[in-house]
Amino acid sequence: MTNLTISIDEAVVRQARVRAIQEGTSVSAKVREFLAGYAQGGQTQQSAAQAFIEAARSSRANTSGQTWRRDDAHDRPYPGRT
DSSP states (O other): OOOOOOOOOHHHHHHHHHHHHHTTSOHHHHHHHHHHHHHTTTHHHHHHHHHHHHHHHHOOTTTTOOOOOHHHHHOSOOTTOO
């Protein structure tokens, strides 16, 4: 593994450390994750998106051609109310 020296605003580093602790990780780990994704040019996300689109196209759900309106999703009783 190679060491990398970068300059970052002190306040940003402080906030990043707090958030990393809350997430159970380290700032170094988050920077590694970011740089790995950056180096791959977003290929991981792009591959996942393409796999999702292919799965949706090959899905046999709703083969009857049923369509839905926004109101259909909201036209139901609210839980806990009669």
